[in-house]
Amino acid sequence: MIRRNRIAIAVAGGMATVLALVMWSTNAVGVQGTNVAQTAPAVEAAAAPGDYGYDTPAAAGTDAPAAGAQTSAADQPPAAAAPPAVSNIRLVAKTVDKMGDVVQDGDGRTLYRFDKDTPKPPVSNCNDACAVTWPPLVVPAGSTPQLEGVDPALVGTLKRADGTEQVTIDGWGLYTYSKDPGPGKWAGQGVGGTWFVIQPNGKRNVECLPPGVTAPV
Structure with a gap:
């Protein structure tokens, strides 16, 4: 009524x-x-x-955020981590006559490891004058070398005393030898009883040792 x-x-x-x-x-x-x-x-x-x-119709989409409303950081999907950049430095695993399994850089120079370094944690103890005779293999910070026949899981870097990033295999820093006569040579094998050609698995290569140098235990 x-x-x-x-x-x-x-x-x-x-x-x-x-x-x-x-x-x-x-x-x-x-x-x-x-x-x-x-x-x-x-x-x-x-x-x-x-x-x-x-009756007055209810506003459609009342649960949706208002136009122009900003969502919080918690509502955003996590950003994917950027993959490391690949440098122009290369590690190449090879099997050569007499020496057997070795690792070379992109120019064919033989790579060595130094027994006075430590792999866990990775630390280089070759600096200053030592690093002139045994140049470390370095890459730009945040990058990784190109690999051929080397297990990526074994490859990493260590930070040197001068702040540069030195490439490692199984924690051992990699070096070239300034007195090697050319690509594919290994004049640094057994020098001082502490320098050895490195194998793709990070172990010492103890072939072709000079007289008086015995294979370390």
């Missing part, structure tokens, strides 16, 4: 508005038309949407 009364009031109000507008347009004196014209909106505003037999 209450709803029907409200609808009747709304309809009556609408008719009153139409009559008032007609009177306003025909009144030569000029009635305050603005006040009369506001009668219908005022009546409609007073009636709730439910009084006309419908």
